[in-house]
Amino acid sequence: xxxxxxxxxxxxxxxxxxxxxxxxxxxxxxxxxxxxxxxxxxxxxxxxxxxxxxxxxxxxxxxxxxxxxxxxxxxxxxxxxxxxxxxxxxxxxxxxxxxxxxxxxxxxxxxxxxxxxxxxxxxxxxxxxxxxxxxxxxxxxxxxxxx
Amino acid sequence: xxxxxxxxxxxxxxxxxxxxxxxxxxxxxxxxxxxxxxxxxxxxxxxxxxxxxxxxxxxxxxxxxxxxxxxxxxxxxxxxxxxxxxxxxxxxxxxxxxxxxxxxxxxxxxxxxxxxxxxxxxxxxxxxxxxxxxxxxxxxx
Ligand code: HEM
Ligand code: HEM
Numbered sequence: 278x279x280x281x282x283x284x285x286x287x288x289x290x291x292x293x294x295x296x297x298x299x300x301x302x303x304x305x306x307x308x309x310x311x312x313x314x315x316x317x318x319x320x321x322x323x324x325x326x327x328x329x330x331x332x333x334x335x336x337x338x339x340x341x342x343x344x345x346x347x348x349x350x351x352x353x354x355x356x357x358x359x360x361x362x363x364x365x366x367x368x369x370x371x372x373x374x375x376x377x378x379x380x381x382x383x384x385x386x387x388x389x390x391x392x393x394x395x396x397x398x399x400x401x402x403x404x405x406x407x408x409x410x411x412x413x414x415x416x417x418x419x420x421x422x423x424x
Numbered sequence: 425x426x427x428x429x430x431x432x433x434x435x436x437x438x439x440x441x442x443x444x445x446x447x448x449x450x451x452x453x454x455x456x457x458x459x460x461x462x463x464x465x466x467x468x469x470x471x472x473x474x475x476x477x478x479x480x481x482x483x484x485x486x487x488x489x490x491x492x493x494x495x496x497x498x499x500x501x502x503x504x505x506x507x508x509x510x511x512x513x514x515x516x517x518x519x520x521x522x523x524x525x526x527x528x529x530x531x532x533x534x535x536x537x538x539x540x541x542x543x544x545x546x547x548x549x550x551x552x553x554x555x556x557x558x559x560x561x562x563x564x565x
Binding site for chain 1: 468471482488555558
């Protein structure tokens with residue numbers, strides 16, 4: 278006797294947001310390995326290590342669009358990846374609906390504000406600002422820029 | 425007649441040393457997940473502060489340099505070492521998770537891959553830790 282299995286009732290086709298979040302965590306992860314390992318190597322290992330980090334060091338890096346794009350990508354990918362991960366963790370542990378919504382709202386606000394701030398910092402960066410105290414600038418870079 | 429000796433019937437069964445009924449709890453799969461979660465949260469909070477302190481370059485060069493100067497001490501140097509340890513684990517274990525999900529025999533090798541993650545972590549940290557400690561020492565002088 279043939280058993281007939283009822284066709285599953287397919288819901289209205291829906292965009293599957295969680296699936297795209299899942300894919301995003303993996304795709305961004307692969308790119309972030311390269312970006313963050315590169316960032317740590319240049320800033321922490323190469324040259325004099327962390328000691329070298331100061332305003333002039335950043336001016337030197339951001340004089341090159343390559344590092345501006347690098348840092349911008351890292352900023353967007355890492356904050357969205359981390360924010361989405363924090364959302365998962367909030368859903369796992371915070372069962373009170375109000376607290377859950379408040380925490381996820383706070384994560385979203387933090388991520389959006391920092392992405393805007395970080396992007397503006399990179400795009401509006403001035404390597405030779407007029408308010409600089411003596412000795413803080415990369416003098417040869419500012420000369421080369423005619424400042 | 426069968427005699428049931430009461431002491432054998434009522435004797436409490438010793439709790440298994442490892443939680444029973446699962447091959448997951450207490451094993452590599454669980455610990456890698458715990459570590460992945462803890463490191464992910466730690467890196468997220470670091471990044472919030474990191475974008476804020478980098479933003480100081482837009483106030484003035486001396487403001488940025490002043491704050492960065494307060495980071496250049498052995499305690500922060502060790503903090504950076506811990507941050508790198510966390511990020512290296514999260515990165516390699518993240519690649520392991522991706523392989524488990526997409527590589528056809530990934531689940532079969534998840535345990536071996538966990539130990540490969542640990543081995544790669546040890547190798548990278550063995551390279552980085554002395555370098556960072558050297559930088560910290562020269563800072564103290
Ligand atoms: C202790 C280790 C670290 C040091 C010393 C460091 C240092 C710096 C410095 C000097 C800059 C300025 C621009 C540049 O040099 O490219 C910067 C920017 C940045 N770093 Fe790091 N960094 C560290 C770790 C990290 C990690 C682990 C991440 C990712 C999770 C990260 C993400 C970023 C991002 C997104 C920017 C751009 C910020 C902006 O847009 O304003 N950094 N970092
Ligand atoms: C270095 C490259 C990175 C790789 C390869 C990577 C990979 C991953 C993967 C595959 C997941 C699992 C997602 C899932 O289970 O569905 C994940 C989760 C997570 N990641 Fe990353 N990630 C990286 C960097 C980062 C950074 C920079 C942050 C913080 C800003 C971060 C924070 C998190 C958090 C909070 C979670 C959620 C953990 C959980 O649900 O238990 N990750 N990561």
